[in-house]
Amino acid sequence: MTYSKVKYEGLKKLCDIVFEKFGFSPEDSGTITDVLLLSDLFGIESHGIQRLVKYYSEIKNGLIKVDSKPKIIKETPVSAILDAQAGMGQLAGRKAMNMAIEKAKTSGMGMVVVRNSNHYGIAGYYAKMAEEEGLLGISMTNSPAVIIPTFGKDAMLGTNPIAISMPAKPYPFLMDIATSVVTRGKIEVYNKRHEPLPLGLALDKNGEDTEDPYDILYNLPKKLGGGLVPLGGSKELTGGHKGYGLALAVEIFTAILSGGITGNYVTLQGSSGSGTCHYFCAVDYSIFGDKNSIEDKLSEYLNELRNSKKAKGALRIYTHGEKEIESYKDKMENGIPMNEVTLKEIDEICKYFNIKTSEYIKKFPTDNI
């Protein structure tokens, strides 16, 4: 695939304008763009601005309601449940995590669940919102079913990421992991490159190991069987039941607690929204002790992990979030690599809205990725 680099500032302005053209307020457009671009800056292309065209088609199909505001259904000093009313996931997500943060600041912790929402971007964005406020943050979301339970052959659970973040120096802890071995996006990359899948990532419609990425992507939306393997693989010997359990736990925290729908029903409701459910939690750990000592202890331990002995041939041990923060710095300075297909899609949407793309972004060449 061919990539060009574009500068963050121009891309940010352009996307803000495009989302305003979609019908969102300037403030909401800013929020959506922020979530998407953080993903690109972190080097997670699948959840970044390449989603623009998908969101636009979902808005046109009525799956995403531009005018919907998240509605508070029930609230306590430590909790809330929101109905996103089929609005943009990023808007419900930001509101929900802000509520969790406020509750953590006044009550020690806050837990907010959201039902009837849509795709909310990277889970890590919301966990990091809490981290930036000096709190421990957790976020999870369900999604259309792609993970197969151990011994099964039908996808019954979303990729169901778990994100956890906490302040530390010089890098915060920021883990954001799908509970499958790889994300659906990874399968798409193998498919685009016409490369066989390594065995152990996905199963075919009989529930058997497959190397064919096209087959998986064809069968999944048609519910013909097959899909992704949970973290740990398809067998109990390698711990597949553990990844399956974690994906199931995410369905509990998101869909079950919020009274929403589980991954096996997400996006099957027709025009009344995808039904995606989210979970947000913030903890002010000063309820347990001195914040500075707690943060220092975490920084020290993360440092010990990074400095522990390397396996033969390994150059570096990472802690979670380190790669993303390094990618962020690099891309803010040197530009964000954009797939030519994505750039073309953005350009077409801009033309439709009479926006001159070249006024905002200038492409400059980069090595192919």
Next chain:
Amino acid sequence: MTYSKVKYEGLKKLCDIVFEKFGFSPEDSGTITDVLLLSDLFGIESHGIQRLVKYYSEIKNGLIKVDSKPKIIKETPVSAILDAQAGMGQLAGRKAMNMAIEKAKTSGMGMVVVRNSNHYGIAGYYAKMAEEEGLLGISMTNSPAVIIPTFGKDAMLGTNPIAISMPAKPYPFLMDIATSVVTRGKIEVYNKRHEPLPLGLALDKNGEDTEDPYDILYNLPKKLGGGLVPLGGSKELTGGHKGYGLALAVEIFTAILSGGITGNYVTLQGSSGSGTCHYFCAVDYSIFGDKNSIEDKLSEYLNELRNSKKAKGALRIYTHGEKEIESYKDKMENGIPMNEVTLKEIDEICKYFNIKTSEYIKKFPTDNI
């Protein structure tokens, strides 16, 4: 290995008496026995009554202080932090989860962390305590370092289990998973049977795949390098960094939040206790909506998972806790299979305390396991 079956009732009485002889009050002895025997009844021999001899030697070495009571260091309506003062993990664990449960009942949720404790048995026991009170329960613990970070070769994190439980019909959801591919106990089984380890479970002291269980078990306590691979394996391709992240998150929730010590220091403090740290959380989900509807929805989804289509050759799809509950019923009725080595160890301890083992338990033969 040769196994005999013994009846639960007699074993329970015998163990209660043995723990009283160790110096615990009748109430505390009952608690410790309950935690251990639930593990045996669930079919998890490694965390059951076979630990008796290890606990006894830790008591004699002063690692476990019989007279220590868990001390409340700080408390809010939603949280508490306890110092176990090097007492038995089960006693601190039960007190902490009971506090989390009380806080959940009055404030909606409760989070209690414990430092300076010892081995607390199966994490699932504590999550299930909340489930039995109609709450969502979570428990985690750190433990002596056995998991190697991705690209590393030294064990830096405990097996660090995560247990989550919530009421459902006919079985509750009860997940209890180590964040390594397999537990240290599994490696011990391969070693006792003189069988080679399947590749992908553990690394040798150079950080390379190994089939030698003896080597792993020899190197770990001596800190010579090597250990268990995190859930997802030793490579990023198979998601090893995800299991590493989960094990690290458990260190954060247990050791970092409680101001305790991380897995790489657990049991290295000499006679001042192992320094194990735990985490307990209970959530009264009526803060989000009607409890019955929430539980019905979970029961329905778990049922859908169990009834979803099986992979070729597979007979049954399980949900988490199902195997354990079935094992519990079977063993309560038909007896608990006990390893002859464990029975001999118990008998020796009983002789020392002038307890006549045969008055409490009668062995009857079973198929070898």
